[in-house]
Amino acid sequence: MLSKALSALGRRKMSAVDTAWLRMDSDSNQMMIVGVAMMAQPIAPDGLKEALETRFLAYRRFRSRAVTDLAGAWWEEQEVDLDDHVIHTRIDGHNGTSNKAALQRLVGELSQQPLDPDKPLWQMHLVDNCIGEDGKLRQALVVRIHHCIADGVALVRVFMSMFGQHPDEHPKQPPKAALEAAEANPWDQILSPITATSVKAIDLSSTMFVKSMSMWADVDKMAERLATYGHTAAQLTTDAVKLTTMADDSHTLFKGKPNGKKHVSWSEPLPLADVKAVSKAYGCSVNDILMSAVAGALRGYLQAAGGSVAGDCEVRVMVPVNLRKDSPRQRLGNAFGLVPLVLPVGIEDPVARLAEVQRRMNELKGSYTALVAMSVLGVLGASPKQVQNEIQNFFARKATAVMSNVPGPQTPLYLAGSQLDQIMFWVPQSGDIGVGVSILSYNGGVQFGIVTDDALVRDPDNVIARFEPEFEKLVLLALMDGCP
Numbered sequence: 323m324l325s326k327a328l329s330a331l332g333r334r335k336m337s338a339v340d341t342a343w344l345r346m347d348s349d350s351n352q353m354m355i356v357g358v359a360m361m362a363q364p365i366a367p368d369g370l371k372e373a374l375e376t377r378f379l380a381y382r383r384f385r386s387r388a389v390t391d392l393a394g395a396w397w398e399e400q401e402v403d404l405d406d407h408v409i410h411t412r413i414d415g416h417n418g419t420s421n422k423a424a425l426q427r428l429v430g431e432l433s434q435q436p437l438d439p440d441k442p443l444w445q446m447h448l449v450d451n452c453i454g455e456d457g458k459l460r461q462a463l464v465v466r467i468h469h470c471i472a473d474g475v476a477l478v479r480v481f482m483s484m485f486g487q488h489p490d491e492h493p494k495q496p497p498k499a500a501l502e503a504a505e506a507n508p509w510d511q512i513l514s515p516i517t518a519t520s521v522k523a524i525d526l527s528s529t530m531f532v533k534s535m536s537m538w539a540d541v542d543k544m545a546e547r548l549a550t551y552g553h554t555a556a557q558l559t560t561d562a563v564k565l566t567t568m569a570d571d572s573h574t575l576f577k578g579k580p581n582g583k584k585h586v587s588w589s590e591p592l593p594l595a596d597v598k599a600v601s602k603a604y605g606c607s608v609n610d611i612l613m614s615a616v617a618g619a620l621r622g623y624l625q626a627a628g629g630s631v632a633g634d635c636e637v638r639v640m641v642p643v644n645l646r647k648d649s650p651r652q653r654l655g656n657a658f659g660l661v662p663l664v665l666p667v668g669i670e671d672p673v674a675r676l677a678e679v680q681r682r683m684n685e686l687k688g689s690y691t692a693l694v695a696m697s698v699l700g701v702l703g704a705s706p707k708q709v710q711n712e713i714q715n716f717f718a719r720k721a722t723a724v725m726s727n728v729p730g731p732q733t734p735l736y737l738a739g740s741q742l743d744q745i746m747f748w749v750p751q752s753g754d755i756g757v758g759v760s761i762l763s764y765n766g767g768v769q770f771g772i773v774t775d776d777a778l779v780r781d782p783d784n785v786i787a788r789f790e791p792e793f794e795k796l797v798l799l800a801l802m803d804g805c806p
Contacts, residue, residue, distance in 0.1 A: 336395040350582045350775070354469065355466075355749055356432065356748050356750075360452070361740045371408055373738065382397065384442055385400065385442055395470075400442075409448070411449055415451050433773060444467040446463060449463070449464060474726050478728050489736045490739065571636070576624075579754055580776075583777075589771070597768055610683055617675055618667075619789045626784070631667060633669070638663070666679065724750075728762050735765075
């Protein structure tokens with residue numbers, strides 16, 4: 323009894339949004355953000371543990387396990403033994419021959435291996451003897467962190483904070499005020515100014531969305547009630563209705579029932595300066611270029627695999643949108659919303675495809691879809707799990723993949739004297755979604771990564787290999803057109 327009372331004193335209530343992610347684990351998809359950092363020189367486990375002790379464990383969530391009871395979900399602090407969280411291993415390889423495939427297999431296996439629920443929900447593997455396609459020997463740091471702790475943007479920033487800008491720099495513990503701010507309620511971190519009226523409208527839109535999915539109300543009623551809240555609510559009404567009435571996604575080889583066995587692959591970096599130059603030539607954003615390359619790569623894979631890529635073939639991806647205010651302080655928790663982006667994979671002409679991607683990306687700007695989606699997660703976290711599962715399945719039927727794009731530092735970083743050469747990560751897929759695409763920029767390069775389920779795509783290298791050629795098509799066509 324005494325131990326239970328002491329544990330209760332160290333508890334803090336988990337937000338409804340984070341609770342929703344905690345409850346999403348399934349046999350098909352574990353809700354972990356998985357990253358791979360390639361270090362130029364091996365670092366000792368003690369060097370990694372020093373950085374973790376200083377930076378990670380300074381944040382309460384990394385030294386707390388997630389517990390649930392009838393009152394909800396809680397963060398419960400406990401003593402952390404870093405030997406439970408840092409695993410040192412190696413993969414076979416010799417004679418300078420690349421063993422990247424073996425590393426990718428390991429990452430795929432770890433991405434579906436559940437974390438120990440009796441401990442804080444994160445773990446890192448130091449993997450020695452990793453030989454890249456360039457023949458260079460590196461060490462890999464494979465990171466697994468449960469999504470309930472934070473979203474991809476937050477975790478990339480916290481992870482990067484372990485690194486210094488110089489080889490001999492040691493990480494410093496964040497100030498107490500920064501640590502407290504990191505644990506703030508996700509809604510306190512939102513980017514846009516939200517009035518009390520807007521909050522009421524957001525809450526209503528998400529609640530009515532959940533109810534309409536559960537056949538307890540209809541879209542017309544939701545629109546009618548939201549209309550009373552003014553202009554902001556009118557936009558919320560439109561975006562909530564769009565979420566509710568999304569058409570089913572095209573049925574392609576990327577859709578199906580996942581079996582839980584994961585495969586991952588990642589590219590070599592593209593020069594970010596080249597991507598920026600091409601985006602300027604076409605008068606579009608860097609994101610437009612990257613998303614168009616994704617659409618082209620998916621199209622190429624479907625064609626090669628014998629799938630249909632008719633002109634109306636589209637692939638809907640759910641894109642996380644960061645909603646945090648700009649701040650130098652790290653923020654944990656989940657403060658993002660998902661917006662649906664439909665990739666026009668049926669368009670063969672790369673330039674026409676880019677123009678259509680740009681048009682669709684512009685349509686998403688200024689919408690409140692991300693806010694509505696985040697509030698839906700909050701409602702789900704406070705709803706019976708059966709209701710949450712119903713909504714997850716709705717989105718899974720409407721989407722093929724989850725795709726994230728996170729900007730990283732553009733200068734080299736160091737950990738325990740070793741330079742970070744490359745970094746890639748994947749966000750989890752929920753429900754029956756079996757494909758995840760990630761884009762991350764770091765130190766002047768941009769990389770693509772993909773995670774697929776064995777029941778859908780067993781050779782993700784075949785998808786990854788198509789990203790760079792799709793980008794090169796745009797370069798070539800820009801030159802032929804005489805673009806500057």
